Amino acid sequence: MSKQRRLSRIFAKDGKSITLALDGYYFSTKTDGIDNTLRQLPSLVEQGLDCALVTYGMLKNFKDELNAVPIVLRVDGTVNIFDNTVPDTAQVFSVEDALKVGAEGVVCMTFPGAFNEEKTHNLAMRLAQAADAWNLPLIVESLPYGYPVTSDDSNNPVVIAAAARAAVELGADIIKTRFSGSAEDRMIVEASGVPVLALGGPKTGIDGYFTFVHHCMQMGAKGVAVGRNITQDPHPAKVVAGLNAIIHQGATPQDAYSLYMAK
Amino acid sequence: MSKQRRLSRIFAKDGKSITLALDGYYFSTKTDGIDNTLRQLPSLVEQGLDCALVTYGMLKNFKDELNAVPIVLRVDGTVNIFDNTVPDTAQVFSVEDALKVGAEGVVCMTFPGAFNEEKTHNLAMRLAQAADAWNLPLIVESLPYGYPVTSDDSNNPVVIAAAARAAVELGADIIKTRFSGSAEDRMIVEASGVPVLALGGPKTGIDGYFTFVHHCMQMGAKGVAVGRNITQDPHPAKVVAGLNAIIHQGATPQDAYSLYMAK
């Protein structure tokens, strides 16, 4: 048996994925809209949502809603929650915990170049070994110098690519990382050699986000791991519908935007 | 089997609880009245006390008195006992120890934003996992920036709510936290999604305390976890009688105060 069975639940048959990040509570106090989105999960799945990144607490308190979608368990959490420049992460749960709750994979962060690089790399290393032993895919969110974009370097495709590859060499099966928006983003995908999900994107309206996602797919991304662009949008299900058009059906950003505005 | 069986011993049938905190010896040298209250436990139970938070030492030295009431074992203790601004807590006992002594649950603190956030979160994380494995409810006392109110932030319902939710996401089954007294306290209950017990309250007389408890219940609290307002009161059993009226019978603070003053 291999990890393929579980990977086929995170990614659709076309090898692409719209993954919803609901795990913000472990890193930030800016969590508006997450509980609201959790309650609408079935309609998001209807619009094409493939997978959700969730916390352990949600699995205890939103059981029924989460049954509707394949889940990946966030296994690290910040230990400085009121300061979210570089989250100081610690391992919260294990691969075995993920198996117990029926998750299809686990996700953790690494921060190459940040003050806590060693701690995050050690965490990822240990998880990679356990994930391989249990045939559970590991998503590593490898963010150079920390969580937000704090310098040219932390948004430089060359640096992002090096950070992604380091995570792959430690055993990551999937990379979740930022894209800069430039044509050099292709390097990130090439360096990784494993599927890459794009996070983040501009805060300039849903049309800008659709344009960004289209760019990421052109660069070779296998989809998105999207948080606030869904949870803080007034119409989460419509954002998913738009993403579905771009990611699974090859639509243009304009088509996606029309879909979003329709009805 | 689930945690429900044990939760039904901490909370009464109406889902509410008057929980007496006798565990002050692990955090403070201001412990007047605790031993005296311990000796009166049977009459407190008679007046409606539901549960007691106790130390390991008490279970060795006050065995008979404690048989009268469901107990939750305090499993962390301070390691700087003569300085109680931010207790520097360490794990003292385990979920397994709690099972051995017949406790219905365990309780620990976390201090989001404090110097020892990482240590307390790691402690809570590990306890949450063990508590889930053994079906033992975990109460987390999640106090932003430390034990006492030291700034506007540490008493701000938005911040208290974020701290409570962080504990829930780590696996807390019950939250014990402070209420500010304002109408925004409802956020604390909403963010938690699990039962919340209110601690503390004004030091301006028993009538002021009853008014505070009534407010907390209005905000959605499931009861109180009360220490010095009982142990340092000249009439502990009467305080419990007043709380019983407010919490289990929907009485007004005035009714409770009349009960306290009666006889």
Added chain:
Amino acid sequence: MSKQRRLSRIFAKDGKSITLALDGYYFSTKTDGIDNTLRQLPSLVEQGLDCALVTYGMLKNFKDELNAVPIVLRVDGTVNIFDNTVPDTAQVFSVEDALKVGAEGVVCMTFPGAFNEEKTHNLAMRLAQAADAWNLPLIVESLPYGYPVTSDDSNNPVVIAAAARAAVELGADIIKTRFSGSAEDRMIVEASGVPVLALGGPKTGIDGYFTFVHHCMQMGAKGVAVGRNITQDPHPAKVVAGLNAIIHQGATPQDAYSLYMAK
């Protein structure tokens, strides 16, 4: 089975104990007289000695002499032996080691308020749990702010009482601590709730020491844990005879002094 069997070897039938502390090598270089006293153990037992606190090394190198008396194994030792203001203690041996060598109990120190409070409390916590699991009594020597009296606080009965109770709450079965000589020392015994052995005493001659011990017994102590007042006295067996009179027979300090001076 309970700890009672082993407690009855540390304390005489009247519940009181003359315990000789021979474990100074783990904390200090002022060890004159210890080896000499070890060689006279049988005659001390003859005079009423109940128990001895010993090191692991002594059990290897003074086997025969130690067979004559119930022993309690010192399980912590200092790691800064040439500086004995606040011993920086570390766990040397375990409860299991004590069982192997046939000890009736184990003894360790805690230093509430000192720089290494956390380390000593963690040590005592772990020992308490092991001691409970194996039914072996644990003596905790709980000394506020460190080994010697360095301030008013470290010799204040209120503070000593708080330190003693903290150790009891962690699981201590017996407290060994200092007495200030004032009538407030009764608080130490009351706060503890478990048997208390008095250490130390004035360096102003054996008559002064007997007066101190008599005071401690009046305050509720269950005996003494005495080191240099025996090992550095020219007549160790006679000191024991005097203590026996005060502790087990209710004699006055004057009677004890007469016994000491006799023959």
Added chain:
Amino acid sequence: MSKQRRLSRIFAKDGKSITLALDGYYFSTKTDGIDNTLRQLPSLVEQGLDCALVTYGMLKNFKDELNAVPIVLRVDGTVNIFDNTVPDTAQVFSVEDALKVGAEGVVCMTFPGAFNEEKTHNLAMRLAQAADAWNLPLIVESLPYGYPVTSDDSNNPVVIAAAARAAVELGADIIKTRFSGSAEDRMIVEASGVPVLALGGPKTGIDGYFTFVHHCMQMGAKGVAVGRNITQDPHPAKVVAGLNAIIHQGATPQDAYSLYMAK
């Protein structure tokens, strides 16, 4: 059974080895050419390549290419990847992991004299013991004061020899280290007492590198562990052909250079 079986796959029958270091991703972001070289491995083996040092990630993502050559698993990785003066290494994988993936040995670094000497020595010690228990050869890359040459001392054969011997005393079966280019390099080989592979070499063209390798063999080295001189050369297979001539056939640097330039 002994380690001989596995050593015979790392070294050719003449006891010498051309080992290709593809493990740069764990220490540096200067990794140009590694993926490209990986894809050409079969033709390198054809030209005489004996062994490759690889990462865990490569074994997941370049399975087919790596089947062609005996491999040694790099088990430590840097945790400060954007600063490669002294890599701050941590153990990433274990001897057991190496056995699972079919490696013939493991390789790690030590940095005697560097800030992290203790950490690297502890890592090597533990690996040496596991490697002996499993009969898997351990290559230690023992580099005084760190990865690059930063002072006369770090390139002094006396110092390099002491560093190499320290690793041997900890249990290394093979030493990988730098050679200074002087006749004193013989000391490195003599102090080691186990096979030594030379790393690095001048950046002054392939002919300079061949001259350096010839020198190392004269000094008693058993071969090379070569990275960028192959991966960043436009003709990796031809470099191997030249090394094969020098190392396995006793050719002069000039012969090797002619081979490299041929066709």
Added chain:
Amino acid sequence: MSKQRRLSRIFAKDGKSITLALDGYYFSTKTDGIDNTLRQLPSLVEQGLDCALVTYGMLKNFKDELNAVPIVLRVDGTVNIFDNTVPDTAQVFSVEDALKVGAEGVVCMTFPGAFNEEKTHNLAMRLAQAADAWNLPLIVESLPYGYPVTSDDSNNPVVIAAAARAAVELGADIIKTRFSGSAEDRMIVEASGVPVLALGGPKTGIDGYFTFVHHCMQMGAKGVAVGRNITQDPHPAKVVAGLNAIIHQGATPQDAYSLYMAK
């Protein structure tokens, strides 16, 4: 079964021992002559050598030579090898490793009063317990304030004696320590209560060394643990012959010197 069987291989039938310290590679880069001496071991044994302190690496690379003599495994090594004032030692091997390689005992250092006292004492404590469990003698080299003589205190017999006794109390079976050359050295032997081997000695020629060894034996030492005075002497076997005369046959320093000069 006891440790006696193995002690009888470290000490001759007269209870005395000429022990050769070949373990310098773990503490120092001043290792001239060690490999050369290793190759002459059989002739040293012929002259009366009783035992050798060796490293793990030597047991792999000098197997045949070491078969000739009972060995004690050095189990700690420095982690700051280029700075040997106070070696910062760490545990390298275990009692179990010593059993695997057929050693008769293990040896480690402690540095009472040095910056790393705690670390070294913890190391010795754990070893003592394992050594007792396996019936393997433990030699502790207890050197106050560090490896070299750096102050009056580090060469003061009172201080050396306290350091030695501390190691004995932790469980050492044999003490290896320095002697000051004065008549007070007798205190070291008396405080220890277990066999003491003298290390070091003057660098003023072999006759001075023989005089020193004779002094140590007069003070009650049970022999020597000698390194450079043998390994850096041009005639190692003759030094052993001289030591044999003094230690096992009660000869004078002059007799020993004549033996050394003979032939």
